[in-house]
Amino acid sequence: MTETMETATSTTPKQPQISEMFSKFALAFKTKTFEFFADETAAADETTDVDAGFSLLDSAEDFIPDQKVIILKPDQPLSQNQDFLPQKELAVKNGETQIKPLNTQLANTLISSVLSTVSSFEASYLQLQTAHVPFNEESIKVADKALVSALQRLSDLKQVYRDLCKNPDFGDDLPIGSCLEAQVEENQSKLRILGTVSNSLQTEIDQKDSEVSVLKKKLSEVQRFNSLSSKKLCSSLNLNSEVLLTVKVFDSVLNDACRTMHKFTKILVDLMRKARWDLDLAANSVHSDVDYVKKGHNRYAFLSYVSLVMFKGFNLEGFGLGSEGEVSCNGLGLDSVKSNSSLKQLLEHVSSNPMELLSRNPTCEFSRFCEKKYQELMHPAMESSIFSNLDQNEVVLNSWRSLSMFYDSFVNMASSVWTLHKLAFSFDPVVDIFQMERGVDFSMVYMEDVTRRCTMPNKTRLKVGFTVVPGFKIGRTVIQSQVYLCA
Known part of the structure; x- marks a missing residue:
């Protein structure tokens, strides 16, 4: 019996003491805690934890039967300002921390x-x-x-x-x-x-x-003053005629008309170019078979076209607005009543803005003159080619700020020619207008080379290619006609 007990004692393993078991468990927990906070990857951490767990439990001496291993992780540190944020309230109740929801x-x-x-x-x-x-x-x-x-x-x-x-x-x-x-x-x-x-x-x-009220009042006063001044001028035509009816005044008004025609022609040519016209072909249709000295001189053909259209009917008292049988008065004297009437119309016209005159009285003589000249100058085929194509029209008009630039230029040109006509019929005798035919010999008395090339007499007589601006004769004074010369 004794031997049996001794044999049993020798074969059965000795159970460790309780204090010894807790001491070994504390040592293992401390070791595992340091390993948990090591700077490793998650996969390495898992492998290390598993291996360490097996190493902890692989001996029969250290094995604790019917026990569970618990790993405790430390709480996350509170943010620096968490104590001052009213999102949550931390309260301790029965030794436990409770979180109250935010209001x-x-x-x-x-x-x-x-x-x-x-x-x-x-x-x-x-x-x-x-x-x-x-x-x-x-x-x-x-x-x-x-x-x-x-x-x-x-x-x-x-x-x-x-x-x-x-x-x-x-x-x-x-x-x-x-x-x-x-x-x-x-x-x-x-x-x-x-x-x-x-x-x-x-x-x-x-x-x-x-x-606005103050400016309207000032405008009314200015208009009233202009009306009184116009009446005074019309009542003293004899005195004004001595100042206005001079060659110098006529030449000044003619230069102003030529300046406005140059400006309108430039705008018209640019519109043609934007509409992709063949300018050489267009110039040849105005004056054919002209040998231009320079390529850009075809602009004089367009200026001639505008000038001759605007001065057409200049020798008629009504500027072509009357009947077809209207009598020409070139070089002839008018009675004092008609002369004073032309001078009165001249003073009335220059005292008003032409654009305002058209809008205020669309049936007046000047308005009908503008309508007639525009129809003669911009015939339907020409107008349709420049303005009717909507897509192309957008391209053309975008090159200008607006179409009003073309319209304003035409009205100013018509106004200057209308003023020159009224001034011409205020003279006694009436101012005579003339133009040169193609092929005639150049004369320094009656002609002026528009290109300023012919300043000295040449051995070969130059001939007129076409008239650019007509000439005028006031009594015995001649204002030269501007012509383009050809060899």
Whole structure:
């Protein structure tokens, strides 16, 4: 029996003591804790934990039957400002930490109150700025008081926020109103801003209306003065005729007409180029078989075309607006009544703006003259080619700021030619107009080379290619015709 017990004692393993088991467990836990916080990857951590676990339990001496191994991880560190954020409240109850939810309604009300106060400050500041121009002392005081009140309100809300961070229960009975009340106050502040801006704009409108009224009054006075001056001029035609009816005045008005024709021709040629016209072919259709000295000289053909159309009918008293049997008055004297009538029309025309004259009286003689000359100058085929193509028209008009540039140039040209005609029929005898036929010999008395090439007599007699601008004869004085010369 004794031997059996000894055999059993020798074959059965010796159980470790309790204190010894806890000592080994504490040592293993400490080791595993250091390994857990080592700077390794997750996969390596798992492998290390498993291997270490098996190494801890692989001996029969260290094995603890019917026990569970628990690994405790440390809590995440609190953020630096967590103690001051009112999102959650940490409370200890029965030795356990509990988290109380945030009072969302109170937070929304606080934010709405801040936004409302900021809007109120913005409205008051705008009123303060507006009160300085023009200076209004009472409004400045009211706006300043409102600004101070808004800043004080913001300071109070800041203090409420701080108290709420320390103690979330502090805000349960705060007198800050509701979220809807704050939104209403914010909308009222926005309405104040809109009202201030509207009042400022209305003040500017009133000032502009006052300026317009003053300018209208001045315009009325100027028009009345011009009317009286026109009557005085018309009543003293005999005195004016001594000043106006001179060769120097006529030559000045003629130069102005030539200048406007040059400007209109340049615009017309540019429009043709934008419409992709063949300018050489177009110039040849005006004056055929002309040997131009330079390539760009075909512009003189277009200037000749515009000039001869505008001066067509210049020798007629009605400028071609009357009957077909209208009598030419070139070189003949007119009775004093007709002469004074032309001078009166001249003074009336130069005292008004031609554009305003067309809009004010579209049936007057000048308006009919403009209509007639435009139809003769811009015949339908030509006008259709330049303006009718919508796609191309956009390209053409985009090169100019607007079509009014073309229209204004034509009206100014027509006005200068109309003025020259009325001045010519105010002379006694009437100014004579002439132009040179193609192929005649050049004469320095009656002609002027438009290119300024023929200044000295040449051995070979140059001949006229075409007339660019007609010439005029006032009594015994001759104003030379401008011509383009050919060999």
